[in-house]
Amino acid sequence: MFQIDKAKGLARGLGRACMVVIIVLSLGQTGRPAQASPLNLTLQSAPDIFSDAIEVSFDAASQTLTASGFAQHIKDGGEQPTPIVNGSFEVSAKLSNTGAVLSGSLTVTGEVPSLGIGPGPLLAGNIKAIGYGEAGEAVEFEFDTTGGALSYQYGPIINVILGQSGFPGSFAKDFSNGSIGVAGIGW
Numbered sequence: 001m002f003q004i005d006k007a008k009g010l011a012r013g014l015g016r017a018c019m020v021v022i023i024v025l026s027l028g029q030t031g032r033p034a035q036a037s038p039l040n041l042t043l044q045s046a047p048d049i050f051s052d053a054i055e056v057s058f059d060a061a062s063q064t065l066t067a068s069g070f071a072q073h074i075k076d077g078g079e080q081p082t083p084i085v086n087g088s089f090e091v092s093a094k095l096s097n098t099g100a101v102l103s104g105s106l107t108v109t110g111e112v113p114s115l116g117i118g119p120g121p122l123l124a125g126n127i128k129a130i131g132y133g134e135a136g137e138a139v140e141f142e143f144d145t146t147g148g149a150l151s152y153q154y155g156p157i158i159n160v161i162l163g164q165s166g167f168p169g170s171f172a173k174d175f176s177n178g179s180i181g182v183a184g185i186g187w
Contacts, residue, residue, distance in 0.1 A: 039131030039140040041161055043186030046077040047153040049108060049123065051089035054181030056165045060097055060174050067091040067162060067181060071108050071122065076115070076153065084110040086119065089183060091141065091160065093127055099171045101130050106143045106158060108185065112150075123148035123185065125158045135169030138162060160185050 054069030071087030086109075093104030104127030111119040125143025132139045143158040145151050161184050166177030 037131060038133045038137065039129060039142060039159075041131070041140045041142075041159045043159060043161060043184045046075045047150065047186060048075040049073070049084070049089075049150075049185040050075070050081065051087070051108070051183040051185065052181070053179055054089060054162070054164075054183055055177065055179040056162070056167075056181050057176040058095070058171060058174060060172060063094050063096060063102065063171075065091070065093040065095055065104070065171075067165070067183070069179070069181060069183070071110050074112065074122075074150065082112055082114050084112055084122070086110050087122070089185075091127075091162070093130070093141075095130065095171050097172045099130065099132065101127055103127065104141075105146075106141070106160060106185075108148065108150075117149045121148040122150045123154065123158060124151070128157070132167060135167060137167065139165045139167050154186075158185060 049071055050073055051069050051071045054067050056067045058065045069089045071084045071089045073081035073083050075081050088109045090107045094102035096102060106125045108123040109121050111117055124147045125145050127141060128144050129142040139162045141160040145154055145156050145158050162181055164177060164181045166175050168175050
């Protein structure tokens with residue numbers, strides 16, 4: 001009789017353990033990467049900093065995304081874009097392998113002589129959100145504005161749409177784009 005009661009108790013314990021596994025699996029804890037949605041950003045026509053020759057790379061082991069290139073010109077409401085001299089564009093971010101934002105920043109530097117802006121930071125921000133869709137689609141970022149000579153034109157939020165990023169549809173593996181990315185930076 002003692003052995004039968006012991007076997008029934010063990011069966012109940014195993015049944016509860018199986019139920020916990022089923023509940024966890026039904027809550028989506030299956031190890032599959034989460035899929036974020038695009039932010040569906042639309043940049044205003046001005047201000048808009050155009051950057052190109054952006055090299056994008058993501059290292060899944062260190063969870064580090066870098067996007068570095070050249071800030072070329074700003075559309076600031078004038079008829080023609082205004083050139084940025086010695087302009088640089090950089091996004092540096094820590095992203096989990098499911099695509100969740102851990103930390104990051106945006107830095108745009110250069111000088112805009114026609115606007116009376118000497119060499120230095122043009123725009124800076126801390127990452128707020130990331131959006132993406134399927135492989136090959138643009139990766140979108142929102143940054144809280146933290147400074148720069150052009151920050152007054154952007155307000156509290158800076159939007160970045162990064163095209164031709166080489167994004168394979170997941171942050172679970174390494175990727176890069178071979179320096180062909182382009183970015184629009186607006187609000």
